[in-house]
Each structure stands twice: as structure tokens, then as C-alpha cells.
Amino acid sequence: MLRSLSLRLLLVVACAAAGAPAVADVAKGEKLYRQCQGCHSIGPDAPNGFGPQLNGVFERGPGGAEKYSYSAAFNRAVKQGMRWTDASLDEFLTAPLNYIPETRMAYPGVKNREDRQEIIAYLKLVGPDGELPETEKVKANRKRKQPRPLAAEAEIPAHGVLHLGRVALPEEIAAWDIDIRPDGQGLPEGSGSVIDGTDVYESGCAACHGIFGEGMGRWPVLAGGHDTLTDDRPEKTIGSYWPYLSTVFDYVRRAMPFGNARSLSDDDVYAVTAYLLYLNDQVDEDFVLTSENFTSIRLPNEGNFITDTRLAEVKTTVASDPCMTDCFDEPAVVTQRARILDVTPDKDTDEGSSATID
Amino acid sequence: MYELKDQEGNVKNNSGKKHPRNAPQDAGRRKLMASAIGAGVAATSGKALAQTADPIITDVQDWNRYLGDGVDARPYGAPSPFEKQVMRRDVSWLTADPKSSVNFTPLHELDGIITPNGLCFERHHGGIAEIDPANQRLMINGLVDTPLVFTMEDLQRFPRENHVYFLECAANTGMEWRGAQLNGCQYTHGMVHNVMYTGVPLKYLLEEAGVRIKGKWLLPEGADPSHMTRSIPLQKGLEDCLVAFKMNGEALRPEQGYPLRLVVPGWEGNMWVKWLRRIEVGDQPWHQREETSKYTDLLEDGTARRFTWTMDVKSVITNPSPQAPIRHGRGQMVATGLAWSGHGKVKRVDVSVDGGRNWQHARLDGPSLSKSVHRFYYDFNWDGQPMMLQSRAIDEFGQVQPTKQQLRKARGVNSIYHNNSIQTWLVGNDGSVENVEIS
Known part of the structure; x- marks a missing residue:
């Protein structure tokens, strides 16, 4: 029996040398080790418990805990040449009583192979002093485990009323504050031509907005639609509706291309803005848009925006006592039915209507 | 039948x-x-209804006998499987891409005034940003004494408040300007929800940074790929805006801006910037994309109103409605619906069964809170004849919900936004309900 054990151990050692285990997250191993702590202490001056303390267990080898009374079976195994390797410890931890019958370690074993490897990796790192080596990662992990600093020692900032938050750094503000106003405030240095814009637009924009800004499918139309705002079906584009050019630059820079926001350089945004002006017949094909000439460009519909005048509408003026009875002479008649249009979803046919929202 | x-x-x-x-x-x-x-x-015969014993009562049912799930089966509870049809729905033909689109609250399946978190309609412009709260930052910059950065932990150290507010998309009912189009109040009116928010009054954050005397406008900005921005007058920000992190008691849902959103009570939903990461103070509005090319209201003469922020007084009958027809016969019944006003409280709701010729007062029930939806009921005896059901809300300032004709006369049909007109449901004598327009 013992003979066969030693043979098996030799085989195991050979295999272990061939394939080093790919591990491991020390923090995870440390956490998994918590299940062992009831019997096996680790740490400076760790005492023996029901089982031996495990400081430097790999270096000292099996049976190496001072003042611990090992079982006879365990001592026999050590005499037969049992050593701790990745592989032998793995087999031992799988089911201790199978590996060394009659050992005192009654623990049924760690059944998950990855968990065993994490625990072993952790045990290998624990030095004879019971400490983990001060590698950066371990340091970080230990830092996390350290008790929070005392609340009374926290620094109170000087700013504000309640002294909360921290001062924003100039480079942080520059990274996020990219908004541009119609008066040009916020415009970055740079320039871009209609010609350059053609390339940017065709590679980044045309798939949705169409090569001439005509809009594919239900994607927004960007060009055309001049003098259609009083039509039955107005077409609201940059040229026909948008009041300010700054909005085009700002929006392209913050949100376009759809699915790849903030990927264009400032010069690319100048170029594609110039190209959109060209598509809307606002500039010639040799035009170059720059941070200097930007505010000289005015869009045609700027003057047609008015303030909110809803409260001045006759229908919404205060009417504290609306009619309650016989409010009109003839009974109401149905003039239109949604069923006729039949565009409500969850029917067999799910066809669109002309109305859109966005 | x-x-x-x-x-x-x-x-x-x-x-x-x-x-x-x-x-x-x-x-x-x-x-x-x-x-x-x-x-x-x-x-026909005048005899009493034939009655046979109901087996649900006389037989022992499975759920009477066999044990069900234990307390460990549903650690985060979900609705009964018998409620599976209660869900947000979208209208695929409405927008180009589901990542910049909208879905609708199933108003006809709900009662009371609070919208459950999972049913609040969604509207986003670059998909749902998934943000670890540990990576959340809120910056206040611009015309302030000290530009600041707050973490979630910082924000939770400010005094916080709880308020119930409705959030309505300005385009709610926007598909109905030209005529009755969609059969279901989920689609015609479902871009509204009503939630209790927990958050920090924005004024505290602004005071912490110290707004300079020239500061008159705010620009909230989102962290999602659309980097949503809207100009808001400073006065509104100081009055009742919240920076909210909880809805109905639990963390905001990702689709509602987790971990942080702006709450702008009574004003159009687009301004309630989700995934809020920055608020800039300025002396002028910025005229961003969402307040120029969108969310401006084109009138018949070609001019367009801008900065139309307040959501006007509005109501709709949610039951019966096209998705929730009358399933019982004539006799006693309940009609119910929602009413709200971005100006304040709803004072009164009237209901008409004849297309607005005659009106009765409905019964308001439940909490009446400023800039929150109000629940109304109209309990009546239905004679089984067709009805043209309407509701008409009046707010505490005497604003009366207009008819479609009045609204079209004032604005034309190309405004898209701010359609708060009276809705008509045609109820057939079979109990079916249809979205219609009347003379």
C-alpha cells in the first residue's frame, strides 16, 4: 500500500513538472482559503489549531509545522517521500482521506479544480512569516482590505456651503465641455474644406443620410426642402429649418457618426460641416470653413423662430367654466377612424404611416 | 359576435x-x-339565468393543493405569468433605428397614479448607457466660483427630497395631429409615466459651486453616445429641478438614466437628461440640436415656436380603450383615465359619452400632487348603445384641455409636439373601442 503510494507520488511529481498550472488570482485564492481557516491558521506567529498552521507550507514541506502532532498515517506518507507540489497538493485537496487513508484531516475536499488551483497558488505565496510578498497586486488587494480611514481624519474641502465634491481640473473641464454657441463660443481652432468634407461624409455619414443628404429610409434628411415649411408636408433640413450653423458643428462633434461618437477630429468636423453647407447650397465647392469665418455664416431660417406663445392662443385662454350641456346643436358624427389607416403595431401587417417623431 | x-x-x-x-x-x-x-x-323569456355550479369553486384546484415556490425562488419578484401581455411596446415604423427610438407605457393595463419601473416608456438617442456607479461623475462648470466634480457618494451626502412627477415626451400624441391613427392609448398617449423620485435639489449643487451673477442658463449633458444636451433657464433649475438617483424607492433603471438623471417637473421629457454627467452654467442658451431642429413647434405660417417647455393640461381615458374593450355587457361599469398638467395640479376632469355635447364631472381619486398624474373614475350605467367617450381636464389655473379642432385651428397640423387635445374613443354596442375623430 505504501509502496504504491510512493510510486504514484513520483508519477504525480513528473506530471506536475510538465504542466505548470495557469493561475491565479491571489485575492480569489485568499478568499477561497477562508473555508480552511477553521483548522489551519496563516499569519505572523500563527498557532497550530485542529490542523497545523500553514505558514510557508510549500517551502517547509509536509509534516513541517513545529509542535504539531501529525497523525501516524501522515507521518508514514512523509517518510515514504510525499512532497508538496502543485499536482500532489491538488490531489490531496481533492479528497484528503483518499490520498492518505486515516489522515486526521476529515475535510471532504475541494471539488472544483479551479478553486483548488487558486488555493494552492495562494499557499505557495505565503512565506514562513505568514505574510504575502509585497507585489503591487497584493499590495493593492491588501489596501482594499485595510480598515477605512477614520471618518474624523477625512479632509474637509474649503469650497462651497456643505464642502462636498472636489474641484474640477482644467483638463477635465476641457475634456467634457465641448458645447458651442451660435456666437462661436466654444469653437475649437481648425478648418476644413468642402472637398475634404466629401470624403469624411461619404465614409462616415452617407450610409444613413444618403450621398446628397437626402436620407436613407427614415434617417434624417439633411439637405433640400427649401421653402417647404408652409407646405402640407414640410421638409425640415439644415438649409430649410435649422437656425444656427453652430448646432451642426456641435451635434456632429458630440454625437456623430451614429455608433462612433467623438471619433472625428476637429478638422474633420469643420470639413463635414462645410460639406453640409455645400449640400444645402449655402457655399461653393471651393469653400473652406474655419474657426475665423464660422460666425459669418448665417442659415436662412434663423429669423423664423419665435418664443412660446401658446398661452396667447384663444383656445387655451382661461375658461374656468367650460360648457357642460348641449354644447353644440347636432349630435357628434364620426369623421375619421384609425381602423381605416390600420398602422397600429401587433397586427399581421406592420406597415408605416407618413407621420414620424424624432 | x-x-x-x-x-x-x-x-x-x-x-x-x-x-x-x-x-x-x-x-x-x-x-x-x-x-x-x-x-x-x-x-326574450323573462326567466332567470340558468346557473350551474362553478367548478373553480366546487373542485379542489391544483393551487389549492400543491405547494408553490418558496421564498428562495424569486429573489427579485416579477409579475405573474398571467400578466405577460403587460409590456412596453414600440411602433417600428416610427423611427430609423431602435437604438434611437421610443416605446410606450401600457396605460390601459395600469391603475392608480404610479407607473411601475419596468413599464415606464423609454426614449433614448444612442441606446442604453450601462454605467457602474463607481464610474459616475457629475461636473458643474461654467459661470461658477468653483467648478466641481461629484461622485455618487458625494451626492448622497446632500439633503435629499422625494417627489412624484409625471414625465411626458413632447411628442406624445404627436402621431395624431392629422387624424386618428393608432388604435390604443398605449400608442396615442403612452409616452408618459409617473414616478416618485428621490434626489438632491439641483439648487444645492449649484450653491456648492457658487453661480456667478452673470449665470442665467443651465446646460445639462448626458454620458450616453448622444451626449444629450438641453438649455434650461437657471430659474427653473433653482425652483424645482432634482438630480435623482432613485425611482419608486429603488435605483433608477438603466433605461431611465442609471445611476443619475435630471428631473425637470412639468416640462417636456427630452429635458430630463439621463446618465447625467455635467451641468454647465452660462449667460445664454446654447441652441443645441434638440432645441432647434427638434422640439420646436412648426406653425401653419412657417414660423416655429422654440423653448416650448411646459406640458399643457391633458387627459385620456385608459379604460375602456382600443386595447381594453368592454368585456362585460350593459349595466354598471367603470371608465377610468389619467389627467395631468405641467402647470400644477389638475382641478377637475369631465367625461362625455356623446362626443363632447354633454359632460359629467368625473371623480378624482388618490393623491392630487402638483405636476403628477391624477387618476379619475367615471362610474355609470351603460345602456349598451354606442358611445363617443371623451375626457376633458382643467388644471388649478383654469387651463382647459382643448379639442383637436381648436388646436389645429391655432397651430395647423405640422407641430409634431405638444398635442394635448381631447381624445375620442368610439365604443361599439359590442364593447369594442376605436380611436376616431368626430365633427
């Missing part, structure tokens, strides 16, 4: 599998037929 067109369509479209809803629905239909037949018998 009884037509359940919408519901059958729904079931069919749900992947063709047998829907758990089928069972109660079929039962409901059988019951309706039985009662209709019974009523017919009663009408």
Missing part, C-alpha cells in the same frame, strides 16, 4: 406560441358569450 381583434393580434405576434394569456382570455370570451346568451334568454 364579440371582436377581440387587437388582443388576438398581440397573441399571434408573440412568436406564435401558446400564450399564458390565452387561457383567461378564452375563459373571458366564453363567459361573455354565456352571459350574452343568458341575457338574451332573460330578455
Whole structure:
């Protein structure tokens, strides 16, 4: 029996040398080790418990805990040449009583192979002093485990009323504050031509907005639609509706291309803005848009925006006592039915209507 | 006889599998037929309804006998499988891409005033940003004494408040300007929800940074790929805006801006910037994309109103409605709906069954809170004849919900936004309901 054990151990050692285990997250191993702590202490001056303390267990080898009374079976195994390797410890931890019958370690074993490897990796790192080596990662992990600093020692900032938050750094503000106003405030240095814009637009924009800004499918139309705002079906584009050019630059820079926001350089945004002006017949094909000439460009519909005048509408003026009875002479008649249009979803046919929202 | 067109369509479209809803629905239909037949018998012969014992009562049912799930089965509870049809739905033809689109609250399935978190309609412009709260930052910059950065931990150290507010998309009912189009209040009015928010009054954050005397406008900005921005007058920010991190007691849902959103009570939903990461103070509005090319209201003469922020007084009957027809016969019934005003409280709701010729006062029930939806009921005896059901809300400032004709006369049909007109449901004598327009 013992003979066969030693043979098996030799085989195991050979295999272990061939394939080093790919591990491991020390923090995870440390956490998994918590299940062992009831019997096996680790740490400076760790005492023996029901089982031996495990400081430097790999270096000292099996049976190496001072003042611990090992079982006879365990001592026999050590005499037969049992050593701790990745592989032998793995087999031992799988089911201790199978590996060394009659050992005192009654623990049924760690059944998950990855968990065993994490625990072993952790045990290998624990030095004879019971400490983990001060590698950066371990340091970080230990830092996390350290008790929070005392609340009374926290620094109170000087700013504000309640002294909360921290001062924003100039480079942080520059990274996020990219908004541009119609008066040009916020415009970055740079320039871009209609010609350059053609390339940017065709590679980044045309798939949705169409090569001439005509809009594919239900994607927004960007060009055309001049003098259609009083039509039955107005077409609201940059040229026909948008009041300010700054909005085009700002929006392209913050949100376009759809699915790849903030990927264009400032010069690319100048170029594609110039190209959109060209598509809307606002500039010639040799035009170059720059941070200097930007505010000289005015869009045609700027003057047609008015303030909110809803409260001045006759229908919404205060009417504290609306009619309650016989409010009109003839009974109401149905003039239109949604069923006729039949565009409500969850029917067999799910066809669109002309109305859109966005 | 009884037509359940919408519901059958729904079931069919749900992947063709047998829907758990089928069972109660079929039962409901059988019951309706039985009662209709019974009523017919009663009408012709004058005899009492034939009654056989109900096996649900006389037999021991499975759920009476066998044990169900334990407390460990549903650590985060979900609705009953019999409520599977209660869900947000979208209208795929409305927008180009589902990542910049909208879905709708199933108003006809709800009661009371609070919208459950999972049913609040969604509108985003670059998909749902998934943000670890440990990576959340809120910057205040611009015309302030000290530009600041707050973490979630910082924000939770400010005094916080709880408020119930409705959030309505300015485009709610926007598809109905030209005429009755969608059959269901979920689609015609479902871009509204009503939630209790927990958050920090924005004024505290602004005071912490110290707004300079020139500061008159705010620009909130989102962290999602659209980097959503809207100009808001400083006065509104100081008055009642919240920086909220909880809705209905739990963390904001990702689709509602987790971990942080702006709450702008009574004003259009687009301004309630989700995934809030920055608020800039300035002396002028920025005229961003969402307040120029969108969310401006084109009038018939070609001019367009801008900065139309307040959501005007509005109401809709949610039951009965096209997705929730009357399943019982004539006799006593309940009509119910929601009313709200971005100006304040709703003072009164009237209901008409004849298309607005005659009106009755409805009963407001539940909390009446400023800039929150109000629940109204109209309890009446239906004679089984067709009805043209309408509701009309009046707010505490005497603002009266207009008719469609009045609104079109004032604005034309190309405004898209701010359609708060009176809705008409045509109820057939079979109990079916349709979205219609009347003379």
C-alpha cells in the first residue's frame, strides 16, 4: 500500500513538472482559503489549531509545522517521500482521506479544480512569516482590505456651503465641455474644406443620410426642402429649418457618426460641416470653413423662430367654466377612424404611416 | 359576435406560441358569450339565468393543493405569468433605428397614479448607457466660483427630497395631429409615466459651486453616445429641478438614466437628461440640436415656436380603450383615465359619452400632487348603445384641455409636439373601442 503510494507520488511529481498550472488570482485564492481557516491558521506567529498552521507550507514541506502532532498515517506518507507540489497538493485537496487513508484531516475536499488551483497558488505565496510578498497586486488587494480611514481624519474641502465634491481640473473641464454657441463660443481652432468634407461624409455619414443628404429610409434628411415649411408636408433640413450653423458643428462633434461618437477630429468636423453647407447650397465647392469665418455664416431660417406663445392662443385662454350641456346643436358624427389607416403595431401587417417623431 | 381583434393580434405576434394569456382570455370570451346568451334568454323569456355550479369553486384546484415556490425562488419578484401581455411596446415604423427610438407605457393595463419601473416608456438617442456607479461623475462648470466634480457618494451626502412627477415626451400624441391613427392609448398617449423620485435639489449643487451673477442658463449633458444636451433657464433649475438617483424607492433603471438623471417637473421629457454627467452654467442658451431642429413647434405660417417647455393640461381615458374593450355587457361599469398638467395640479376632469355635447364631472381619486398624474373614475350605467367617450381636464389655473379642432385651428397640423387635445374613443354596442375623430 505504501509502496504504491510512493510510486504514484513520483508519477504525480513528473506530471506536475510538465504542466505548470495557469493561475491565479491571489485575492480569489485568499478568499477561497477562508473555508480552511477553521483548522489551519496563516499569519505572523500563527498557532497550530485542529490542523497545523500553514505558514510557508510549500517551502517547509509536509509534516513541517513545529509542535504539531501529525497523525501516524501522515507521518508514514512523509517518510515514504510525499512532497508538496502543485499536482500532489491538488490531489490531496481533492479528497484528503483518499490520498492518505486515516489522515486526521476529515475535510471532504475541494471539488472544483479551479478553486483548488487558486488555493494552492495562494499557499505557495505565503512565506514562513505568514505574510504575502509585497507585489503591487497584493499590495493593492491588501489596501482594499485595510480598515477605512477614520471618518474624523477625512479632509474637509474649503469650497462651497456643505464642502462636498472636489474641484474640477482644467483638463477635465476641457475634456467634457465641448458645447458651442451660435456666437462661436466654444469653437475649437481648425478648418476644413468642402472637398475634404466629401470624403469624411461619404465614409462616415452617407450610409444613413444618403450621398446628397437626402436620407436613407427614415434617417434624417439633411439637405433640400427649401421653402417647404408652409407646405402640407414640410421638409425640415439644415438649409430649410435649422437656425444656427453652430448646432451642426456641435451635434456632429458630440454625437456623430451614429455608433462612433467623438471619433472625428476637429478638422474633420469643420470639413463635414462645410460639406453640409455645400449640400444645402449655402457655399461653393471651393469653400473652406474655419474657426475665423464660422460666425459669418448665417442659415436662412434663423429669423423664423419665435418664443412660446401658446398661452396667447384663444383656445387655451382661461375658461374656468367650460360648457357642460348641449354644447353644440347636432349630435357628434364620426369623421375619421384609425381602423381605416390600420398602422397600429401587433397586427399581421406592420406597415408605416407618413407621420414620424424624432 | 364579440371582436377581440387587437388582443388576438398581440397573441399571434408573440412568436406564435401558446400564450399564458390565452387561457383567461378564452375563459373571458366564453363567459361573455354565456352571459350574452343568458341575457338574451332573460330578455326574450323573462326567466332567470340558468346557473350551474362553478367548478373553480366546487373542485379542489391544483393551487389549492400543491405547494408553490418558496421564498428562495424569486429573489427579485416579477409579475405573474398571467400578466405577460403587460409590456412596453414600440411602433417600428416610427423611427430609423431602435437604438434611437421610443416605446410606450401600457396605460390601459395600469391603475392608480404610479407607473411601475419596468413599464415606464423609454426614449433614448444612442441606446442604453450601462454605467457602474463607481464610474459616475457629475461636473458643474461654467459661470461658477468653483467648478466641481461629484461622485455618487458625494451626492448622497446632500439633503435629499422625494417627489412624484409625471414625465411626458413632447411628442406624445404627436402621431395624431392629422387624424386618428393608432388604435390604443398605449400608442396615442403612452409616452408618459409617473414616478416618485428621490434626489438632491439641483439648487444645492449649484450653491456648492457658487453661480456667478452673470449665470442665467443651465446646460445639462448626458454620458450616453448622444451626449444629450438641453438649455434650461437657471430659474427653473433653482425652483424645482432634482438630480435623482432613485425611482419608486429603488435605483433608477438603466433605461431611465442609471445611476443619475435630471428631473425637470412639468416640462417636456427630452429635458430630463439621463446618465447625467455635467451641468454647465452660462449667460445664454446654447441652441443645441434638440432645441432647434427638434422640439420646436412648426406653425401653419412657417414660423416655429422654440423653448416650448411646459406640458399643457391633458387627459385620456385608459379604460375602456382600443386595447381594453368592454368585456362585460350593459349595466354598471367603470371608465377610468389619467389627467395631468405641467402647470400644477389638475382641478377637475369631465367625461362625455356623446362626443363632447354633454359632460359629467368625473371623480378624482388618490393623491392630487402638483405636476403628477391624477387618476379619475367615471362610474355609470351603460345602456349598451354606442358611445363617443371623451375626457376633458382643467388644471388649478383654469387651463382647459382643448379639442383637436381648436388646436389645429391655432397651430395647423405640422407641430409634431405638444398635442394635448381631447381624445375620442368610439365604443361599439359590442364593447369594442376605436380611436376616431368626430365633427
